[in-house]
Amino acid sequence: MKSRIPVLIAGGGPVGLALAVELGWRGIACALVEQTDGKITTPKMNEVNVRTMEFCRRWGIAEAVQNCPFPADYPVDVVFVTNLAGYELGRVPRAARNSAQPEPFSAMRFQVCSQFWFDPILQNFARTLPSVELLYRHRLEGFEQSRDAVAAEVVDLATGNRMRVEADYLVGCDGANSAIRTALGIELEGAGTIGHPVHMFFRTPDLLERFGRARGTFFFPVDHDGVWGSLRVIDPRNGIWRLMVDDTDGTVTAENVDRESYLRRVLGREIEVEWLGVSIWHRRSVVAERYSRGRVFLAGDAVHQLSPTGALGMNSGIGDAVDLGWKLAAVLDGWAHPRLLDTYDTERRPIGVRNVKMATRFYQSVDGFSGVHPAIGQDSPDGERARHELGERLVHDVGPEFRTIGLQIGYRYEDSPICIPDGTQAPPDTAETYTPSARPGARAPHAWLRDGRTIHDLFGRGFALLRFDGAPGTSALEKAAAARGVPLRAETLDEPDAARLYERGLVLVRPDGHVAWRSDTLPADPAGLIERVRGAGSA
Ligand SMILES: Cc1cc2nc3c(=O)[nH]c(=O)nc-3n(C[C@H](O)[C@H](O)[C@H](O)COP(=O)(O)OP(=O)(O)OC[C@H]3O[C@@H](n4cnc5c(N)ncnc54)[C@H](O)[C@@H]3O)c2cc1C
Numbered sequence: 001m002k003s004r005i006p007v008l009i010a011g012g013g014p015v016g017l018a019l020a021v022e023l024g025w026r027g028i029a030c031a032l033v034e035q036t037d038g039k040i041t042t043p044k045m046n047e048v049n050v051r052t053m054e055f056c057r058r059w060g061i062a063e064a065v066q067n068c069p070f071p072a073d074y075p076v077d078v079v080f081v082t083n084l085a086g087y088e089l090g091r092v093p094r095a096a097r098n099s100a101q102p103e104p105f106s107a108m109r110f111q112v113c114s115q116f117w118f119d120p121i122l123q124n125f126a127r128t129l130p131s132v133e134l135l136y137r138h139r140l141e142g143f144e145q146s147r148d149a150v151a152a153e154v155v156d157l158a159t160g161n162r163m164r165v166e167a168d169y170l171v172g173c174d175g176a177n178s179a180i181r182t183a184l185g186i187e188l189e190g191a192g193t194i195g196h197p198v199h200m201f202f203r204t205p206d207l208l209e210r211f212g213r214a215r216g217t218f219f220f221p222v223d224h225d226g227v228w229g230s231l232r233v234i235d236p237r238n239g240i241w242r243l244m245v246d247d248t249d250g251t252v253t254a255e256n257v258d259r260e261s262y263l264r265r266v267l268g269r270e271i272e273v274e275w276l277g278v279s280i281w282h283r284r285s286v287v288a289e290r291y292s293r294g295r296v297f298l299a300g301d302a303v304h305q306l307s308p309t310g311a312l313g314m315n316s317g318i319g320d321a322v323d324l325g326w327k328l329a330a331v332l333d334g335w336a337h338p339r340l341l342d343t344y345d346t347e348r349r350p351i352g353v354r355n356v357k358m359a360t361r362f363y364q365s366v367d368g369f370s371g372v373h374p375a376i377g378q379d380s381p382d383g384e385r386a387r388h389e390l391g392e393r394l395v396h397d398v399g400p401e402f403r404t405i406g407l408q409i410g411y412r413y414e415d416s417p418i419c420i421p422d423g424t425q426a427p428p429d430t431a432e433t434y435t436p437s438a439r440p441g442a443r444a445p446h447a448w449l450r451d452g453r454t455i456h457d458l459f460g461r462g463f464a465l466l467r468f469d470g471a472p473g474t475s476a477l478e479k480a481a482a483a484r485g486v487p488l489r490a491e492t493l494d495e496p497d498a499a500r501l502y503e504r505g506l507v508l509v510r511p512d513g514h515v516a517w518r519s520d521t522l523p524a525d526p527a528g529l530i531e532r533v534r535g536a537g538s539a
Pocket of ligand 1: 012013014035044045048140299301302308316
């Protein structure tokens, strides 16, 4: 490991890896230290959302994610049951990848890809990037920062060797119990811990076939206690499942949890399984009061911890990594003002607050199903009526958690000093619906081009200045960018559909695919616009 590097990343979960990838993809030298050997034994994340898949497409790894071992013909339905051997109460259909309709608002679809497979895809890609160094079994044990650098102490856990590493910037992607966040004195705000779930992983072949149950990924068992957990298939080919129970009071441990009784309860009868592991975690609803201090930044679970309902945890963290990644690269490459880095907090913290709030709301909609009619397990007209009513209510109330296109791609950076408002009204920010918008701050909307590419494929690593047919020439802006060394490529497009969607003749898209500015005319002060977007303007 070099003793001086531009960026040191502490933590090699999916967010640290995504940051290493984003920096490496931009040619920025960075080292990532991860205390474990990087092998995933008890995976958490399974659902890679549309926005993360768009990032994967940009990095060139989307196919690897799509071709992960999760079968393409496996329907990813969500099913409510009394238990696996009992009655089906309702189903939220979600088509298998190979039969699903294309996503209308993106070139990508959401993808089921357990951390078993997703983290190694990121690791393998990071290893191909010459400027990235991944150091497993290395732990960051402390740091101090000065005006010009961060000095960190890293220990090689295999040898016990300690080394002092100097970095321009340190990024803590060190998870929920982030020691870096604590050392910075940054508090978490919010409702705190809202549950103590236990995960139990087991292997058993052909589980659904043996219970005569149609395929699905998620089975929510519902009995007189309401929804009391979930059963999720992780790896259908190898029969790996995860049973989660949520009714513990925080005293259950991996050693004393009564796995067999929970298993009996969820299945409705006894079968033998091979137990693979247990993990206990805390369901939290918190966001850090700030995302950085000085030269030290935080990303992922280190700054937002949310209920997995809605699958927003890692996906939000990868959004952090992309936002921070291009800004660190821009400052280190010398074309951005260091103040650009302040906008990481301005832009990403409100998204953290939004996503934590929604995830908690989704959790409450599942958790609220108590007081279930006692007849639901009975083979009688009363039982049938109770099941029908409950099933409809569950699909209605819990279903939205699985239809979140607005949450996934509708977030935007309002009030960001590097996005120049154009006076238009923001579309509603809703979870289930997405209104395409090229307003400054929004993710530039997807549009198919005549040649079969998505407009996103044009964006590259720098700024993209889209000039739709008939708009004024862009040379003044290009010159202003060149004068400051700001990478900007103009693209003239004869694409009427995209032009209608983008609503203005000239649209400046940032290196992360968000719109910075749009207009039908050139700015009166092209140099001033470039100053704003590179972080040197006044807010
Ligand atoms: C049941 C469950 C299901 C989930 N499903 C989804 C889902 O479908 N989609 C989704 O987007 N999210 C999901 N999540 C959330 C997701 O798993 C987390 O948000 C994500 O793992 C956070 O990634 P991270 O890299 O920030 O932190 P982590 O994954 O916690 O990684 C932090 C890493 O830092 C390392 N580390 C810590 N301290 C140090 C140190 N001092 N030095 C070196 N290394 C250190 C740790 O060893 C660890 O590997 C789920 C979570 C749970 C619990």
